Amino acid sequence: MLVHGEEPFNAEPPTCALAERLTTPLDAFYSRNHGPIPHIDTATWRLEVDGLVERPLRLSLEELRSRFPEREVIATLQCAGNRRAELIAIRDIPGEDPWRSGAISTASWVGVSLADVLAEAGLRPGAAHISFAAPDVAQQAEQAWQAEQAWQADLPRHFGGSIPVAKATAGEVLLAWAMNGHPLPAAHGAPLRVIVPGWIGARSVKWLERVTARADPSGNYFQAVAYRMLPPDADPSRCGPGSGIPLGPVALTCDILLPEHDSPVSPGPTEITGYALAGDGRGVARVDVSLDAGRTWTQAELDAPAGPWAWQHWRTTVVLSEGEADIVARAWDSAGTTQPESPATLWNPRGYANTSWGRLHLTCR
Amino acid sequence: MLVHGEEPFNAEPPTCALAERLTTPLDAFYSRNHGPIPHIDTATWRLEVDGLVERPLRLSLEELRSRFPEREVIATLQCAGNRRAELIAIRDIPGEDPWRSGAISTASWVGVSLADVLAEAGLRPGAAHISFAAPDVAQQAEQAWQAEQAWQADLPRHFGGSIPVAKATAGEVLLAWAMNGHPLPAAHGAPLRVIVPGWIGARSVKWLERVTARADPSGNYFQAVAYRMLPPDADPSRCGPGSGIPLGPVALTCDILLPEHDSPVSPGPTEITGYALAGDGRGVARVDVSLDAGRTWTQAELDAPAGPWAWQHWRTTVVLSEGEADIVARAWDSAGTTQPESPATLWNPRGYANTSWGRLHLTCR
Numbered sequence: 001m002l003v004h005g006e007e008p009f010n011a012e013p014p015t016c017a018l019a020e021r022l023t024t025p026l027d028a029f030y031s032r033n034h035g036p037i038p039h040i041d042t043a044t045w046r047l048e049v050d051g052l053v054e055r056p057l058r059l060s061l062e063e064l065r066s067r068f069p070e071r072e073v074i075a076t077l078q079c080a081g082n083r084r085a086e087l088i089a090i091r092d093i094p095g096e097d098p099w100r101s102g103a104i105s106t107a108s109w110v111g112v113s114l115a116d117v118l119a120e121a122g123l124r125p126g127a128a129h130i131s132f133a134a135p136d137v138a139q140q141a142e143q144a145w146q147a148e149q150a151w152q153a154d155l156p157r158h159f160g161g162s163i164p165v166a167k168a169t170a171g172e173v174l175l176a177w178a179m180n181g182h183p184l185p186a187a188h189g190a191p192l193r194v195i196v197p198g199w200i201g202a203r204s205v206k207w208l209e210r211v212t213a214r215a216d217p218s219g220n221y222f223q224a225v226a227y228r229m230l231p232p233d234a235d236p237s238r239c240g241p242g243s244g245i246p247l248g249p250v251a252l253t254c255d256i257l258l259p260e261h262d263s264p265v266s267p268g269p270t271e272i273t274g275y276a277l278a279g280d281g282r283g284v285a286r287v288d289v290s291l292d293a294g295r296t297w298t299q300a301e302l303d304a305p306a307g308p309w310a311w312q313h314w315r316t317t318v319v320l321s322e323g324e325a326d327i328v329a330r331a332w333d334s335a336g337t338t339q340p341e342s343p344a345t346l347w348n349p350r351g352y353a354n355t356s357w358g359r360l361h362l363t364c365r
Numbered sequence: 366m367l368v369h370g371e372e373p374f375n376a377e378p379p380t381c382a383l384a385e386r387l388t389t390p391l392d393a394f395y396s397r398n399h400g401p402i403p404h405i406d407t408a409t410w411r412l413e414v415d416g417l418v419e420r421p422l423r424l425s426l427e428e429l430r431s432r433f434p435e436r437e438v439i440a441t442l443q444c445a446g447n448r449r450a451e452l453i454a455i456r457d458i459p460g461e462d463p464w465r466s467g468a469i470s471t472a473s474w475v476g477v478s479l480a481d482v483l484a485e486a487g488l489r490p491g492a493a494h495i496s497f498a499a500p501d502v503a504q505q506a507e508q509a510w511q512a513e514q515a516w517q518a519d520l521p522r523h524f525g526g527s528i529p530v531a532k533a534t535a536g537e538v539l540l541a542w543a544m545n546g547h548p549l550p551a552a553h554g555a556p557l558r559v560i561v562p563g564w565i566g567a568r569s570v571k572w573l574e575r576v577t578a579r580a581d582p583s584g585n586y587f588q589a590v591a592y593r594m595l596p597p598d599a600d601p602s603r604c605g606p607g608s609g610i611p612l613g614p615v616a617l618t619c620d621i622l623l624p625e626h627d628s629p630v631s632p633g634p635t636e637i638t639g640y641a642l643a644g645d646g647r648g649v650a651r652v653d654v655s656l657d658a659g660r661t662w663t664q665a666e667l668d669a670p671a672g673p674w675a676w677q678h679w680r681t682t683v684v685l686s687e688g689e690a691d692i693v694a695r696a697w698d699s700a701g702t703t704q705p706e707s708p709a710t711l712w713n714p715r716g717y718a719n720t721s722w723g724r725l726h727l728t729c730r
Contacts, residue, residue, distance in 0.1 A: 229650075229697065229701045231651070231653065231662065231664055232653075232661070232662055233661065233662070233663075245650040245651060245697060245699065245701050247700075247701045248699070248700060248701075249699075249700040250700070251700050251701060251702035252702070279700055279702070281646070285594075285610040286596070286610060288596065294709075294710050296597070296598065297596065297597055297598070298598075299596055330710075332594065332610060334610065334613070334614075335612075335613060335614040335615070335616050335644055336594045336610050336612045336613075336616060336717065336718045337616035337617070337644070337702075337718075337720070338705060338710075338711065339705070340703060340704070340705050340706060341705060341706050341707065341710055342706065344659075345659050345695075345703075345706055346703065352701065353701045353702075355702070
């Protein structure tokens with residue numbers, strides 16, 4: 001793993017670990033944290049469901065398991081900062097980790113549907129958003145708190161966020177206790193985490209303690225201030241809550257996983273492997289690969305989707321000549337949309353959502 | 366109007382006519398036809414609803430009006446070939462009209478919800494698509510018919526198409542008899558047309574005669590062969606039914622409407638006006654304008670949306686110096702997605718879905 005920080009622990013796997021199979025092994029699944037990993041006693045832990053509900057709930061893990069049907073969803077999670085390194089190469093982004101191509105992973109998640117839990121609690125009129133609260137304290141939000149700026153004083157220091165009721169009740173959002181057939185590890189949110197398929201990883205809140213139905217989106221620092229797409233010329237330190245575009249559904253993207261960047265290859269046929277992932281509610285329709293910066297393209301062989309929320313691997317064989325090779329890949333979704341060409345045009349002050357063409361440089365000799 | 370052809374009648378307004386107001390006047394609304402305009406006797410006309418339904422219906426216009434609640438939707442329609450001229454400038458596209466920036470218009474549509482009509486008919490198990498049939502005979506499909514190629518022999522020569530049941534029953538799809546407060550003109554589909562908000566104009570079938578619930582998508586020429594996004598290196602004459610990506614939901618786009626292309630302007634402040642339109646189910650979050658090919662951007666003032674299916678106008682004032690000016694604009698949607706930069710990377714053999722940055726060239730003196 002490439003470790004960006006030990007505390008909070010932030011690390012990504014090499015792309016070769018993402019190429020081997022549809023689901024990512026537990027020890028290769030990327031870790032994105034904003035505070036120390038809390039270790040929770042499952043015996044005393046309870047999930048609170050409150051806010052604009054008819055019947056507030058307080059549930060042990062055993063009660064969650066026994067009172068609601070078990071669901072499994074294969075879902076890809078992606079950090080909004082995945083491939084930030086390519087943006088930093090354009091222009092520096094102080095204070096944010098230079099994630100390469102590995103802040104994305106896929107698992108089979110097992111738990112209960114948030115829709116079922118909310119149906120049991122009964123949403124009251126006016127419930128438009130469902131927020132998630134966790135106990136991990138984030139230094140980043142703490143600093144904002146201590147700065148005592150008026151707009152920051154009310155922001156909780158714990159990690160959290162919310163999603164609209166329409167997504168929360170659509171069925172695919174899980175409260176999950178297992179991952180790839182194993183109990184959820186502490187690092188990935190034990191005893192219970194949210195999985196919001198098709199949305200940025202930040203909404204899949206780990207170490208979940210509280211689910212709250214509310215009229216407005218969460219005011220949590222990581223929703224109201226961070227994880228928002230600012231205009232390129234904005235100064236993030238002067239952007240209060242509500243600035244920019246709140247990131248939610250992920251955008252169409254694809255990337256190259258194998259060979260690894262700058263790895264030595266020999267002239268002749270070389271297999272190129274990657275993934276593609278469409279946005280919330282769409283499918284990947286085609287993946288193109290180009291050896292000449294997009295002047296001509298060939299179509300990659302695309303795996304059948306394992307479900308609507310999982311990436312699809314693809315592969316193609318290119319014939320390389322001796323010298324430097326720059327390979328690009330782009331995906332098209334079922335609406336006929338494709339990705340922007342260049343990270344330069346996507347640069348934004350916090351370095352989110354780099355969904356430009358996947359790029360690979362190789363030296364062939 | 367810029368007339369691309371008299372029979373079938375294809376014409377687009379100058380962009381200034383699209384900038385004046387949210388809804389486009391009837392005489393400026395773009396016309397896209399594949400055959401002669403049929404003139405239908407409303408007194409004898411009936412709408413058939415058949416296929417995988419419990420209760421087939423046969424309805425006069427008066428019965429449609431009296432048996433179902435009237436609905437109004439403000440929706441932008443866009444031809445999949447809008448801005449094809451920019452693609453043709455990259456590489457020729459024989460046999461397709463060089464639509465400029467005017468194959469897009471917005472109206473207030475009044476009719477009944479297709480969902481209500483389908484509920485009355487009762488969808489049977491297995492109904493997955495709803496197809497629309499019209500009487501206009503398309504020369505383009507006729508030629509395919511006469512070519513007697515095996516794969517073309519079964520394709521109807523009349524215009525038609527289908528949408529998935531999920532879209533057909535979502536509520537916003539109308540069977541419309543009025544447009545901007547006027548009865549639907551013959552040129553726009555009288556007595557009844559489909560309006561599929563957020564989807565390519567080709568699915569908003571005019572002169573509607575038959576609505577059919579079916580297991581598979583329509584095999585009509587204009588769905589099975591045309592209006593599909595082929596890979597750049599494909600030869601359309603050799604692509605049978607089912608080739609390429611079937612276009613449906615429109616992709617995020619924006620364009621500049623005023624000043625008009627190549628119009629003379631004076632140095633100093635100049636107001637730039639345009640529109641932005643997000644894809645099916647998404648909203649426009651921001652519009653950026655650049656005078657330096659995307660190196661720096663400023664944010665335009667964006668009108669509040671008139672509804673989820675209508676474009677949003679935007680405007681900004683730029684200060685121009687003497688000489689040539691190239692202005693570009695791009696929109697961001699609520700998922701943090703933006704448009705591809707260049708039409709060159711979007712070129713495809715039938716010239717569809719050019720959703721690259723809006724571009725305007727001016728001479729300032």
